[in-house]
Amino acid sequence: MFEFRFESGSGVPPYLQLVRQVEHAVRLGELKRGDRLPTVKEVARQLVINPNTVQKAYRELDHRGIVRGRPGMGTFVARDDPAGVSPERQAQLRAGFERWINEARASGLTAADVEALVSSVLLRIGKRSGKENE
Amino acid sequence: MSTAAIATQALGRRYGRTWGLRDCTLEIGEGRVVGLVGPNGAGKSTLLNLLAGLLRPSAGDLELFGRPVRPGEPTDGVAYLDQRHSLYESFRVREMLEAARRLNRRWDHHAALDRVRELGIPLQHRVGELSGGQRAQVALSVALARRPELLVLDEPVASLDPLARRDLMGSLMAAKADHDCTVVLSSHVVSELERLCDHLVVLDHGRVVLSGDVDDLMAEHVRLTGPSSTVDEVRGAPLSCERRGDAATMLIRGPRPALPPGWRAEPVSLEDLVLHHLAAGLPKEVAA
Numbered sequence: 001m002f003e004f005r006f007e008s009g010s011g012v013p014p015y016l017q018l019v020r021q022v023e024h025a026v027r028l029g030e031l032k033r034g035d036r037l038p039t040v041k042e043v044a045r046q047l048v049i050n051p052n053t054v055q056k057a058y059r060e061l062d063h064r065g066i067v068r069g070r071p072g073m074g075t076f077v078a079r080d081d082p083a084g085v086s087p088e089r090q091a092q093l094r095a096g097f098e099r100w101i102n103e104a105r106a107s108g109l110t111a112a113d114v115e116a117l118v119s120s121v122l123l124r125i126g127k128r129s130g131k132e133n134e
Numbered sequence: 135m136s137t138a139a140i141a142t143q144a145l146g147r148r149y150g151r152t153w154g155l156r157d158c159t160l161e162i163g164e165g166r167v168v169g170l171v172g173p174n175g176a177g178k179s180t181l182l183n184l185l186a187g188l189l190r191p192s193a194g195d196l197e198l199f200g201r202p203v204r205p206g207e208p209t210d211g212v213a214y215l216d217q218r219h220s221l222y223e224s225f226r227v228r229e230m231l232e233a234a235r236r237l238n239r240r241w242d243h244h245a246a247l248d249r250v251r252e253l254g255i256p257l258q259h260r261v262g263e264l265s266g267g268q269r270a271q272v273a274l275s276v277a278l279a280r281r282p283e284l285l286v287l288d289e290p291v292a293s294l295d296p297l298a299r300r301d302l303m304g305s306l307m308a309a310k311a312d313h314d315c316t317v318v319l320s321s322h323v324v325s326e327l328e329r330l331c332d333h334l335v336v337l338d339h340g341r342v343v344l345s346g347d348v349d350d351l352m353a354e355h356v357r358l359t360g361p362s363s364t365v366d367e368v369r370g371a372p373l374s375c376e377r378r379g380d381a382a383t384m385l386i387r388g389p390r391p392a393l394p395p396g397w398r399a400e401p402v403s404l405e406d407l408v409l410h411h412l413a414a415g416l417p418k419e420v421a422a
Binding site: 006008009010011012013014015016039040041044045046047048049050051052053054056112116 | 165166167300303304305307308310311312325326328329330331332348349352353398400401402403404405
């Protein structure tokens with residue numbers, strides 16, 4: 001069964017933390033179409049978190065088409081990994097990225113620095129490929 | 135519009151010449167989990183006692199689920215739990231539940247027994263012999279067996295060790311998932327409230343300093359950091375601005391302004407947000 005985590009003090013609203021974890025797990029193939037998510041009560045007890053927050057996260061995931069709630073049965077993943085990359089290729093890319101992260105850490109970059117760098121590179125590459133398509 | 139679980143209008147309580155709570159106007163929707171924070175003496179317990187009908191207001195109005203609360207009238211729908219987890223020490227757990235059954239018009243005896251058994255608390259043990267965590271669980275079981283529409287908890291975990299805290303709040307959250315009641319709980323551990331509450335009320339010196347939906351509050355506030363030299367180029371009215379050498383930090387509420395080069399925006403934790411509003415003191419109103 002999928003296990004949620006919660007990080008307090010991160011500045012990310014609690015329901016959004018849960019939404020992102022499911023999104024990421026689906027993207028990485030850890031959650032597959034048809035997998036059942038834990039019930040609101042299970043998450044509330046295990047994480048010691050407000051059930052309203054869990055409900056809000058599940059509603060948002062439903063709205064985004066990632067899960068479907070089936071009354072009386074539970075909440076199920078409704079989408080496969082959208083990238084369609086093979087698990088082997090996924091593992092290769094991940095290993096390469098882990099090496100890069102370790103290098104960045106060794107150079108003294110914090111998690112926030114890495115995030116800033118990644119989003120800035122993504123943004124620049126996104127702009128460039130946008131121009132190519134024009 | 136749906137009925138509010140709690141609606142107060144200029145609610146106040148005076149102790150002699152000093153106000154324990156003053157001009158408290160709140161509207162809180164049904165089913166919310168409300169966190170009440172503030173330093174000692176801010177008025178948390180006063181507000182909770184007023185909600186539970188244990189104190190008579192000196193001013194203003196209080197409505198619960200659309201019904202005006204009048205002092206002296208029984209409030210069947212409200213259960214109250216304080217940090218001492220008040221129980222009869224010499225009673226056995228079974229006798230404690232039996233006593234509560236007779237004292238309450240609304241009472242689910244099976245639920246109380248099942249809950250205590252599920253927690254592995256022996257019914258034949260005396261309340262005074264239980265651990266702090268077990269006592270708290272028995273007190274919570276009594277409160278829940280009353281099938282409250284509103285559950286009021288005054289620092290429910292203050293006297294407990296971290297493990298017992300986690301157990302109690304975990305079972306409270308699970309209980310809330312089962313029967314959808316409105317919960318108000320006070321704490322001075324703000325970092326805990328981020329995961330427990332969806333509505334936050336900050337009190338200071340008997341007044342409401344901040345009240346709002348937790349997700350909205352977190353989305354509305356942003357911390358900006360950048361070079362001190364370009365502080366004046368950041369548009370918008372900061373709630374605070376701190377300069378340390380070449381670096382400046384601002385807290386903004388409302389839409390994010392366009393940033394000069396070298397500036398960046400970061401999310402603010404609920405704890406930082408509360409500490410800021412407590413430090414600022416006066417209520418800050420933002421047009422809704």
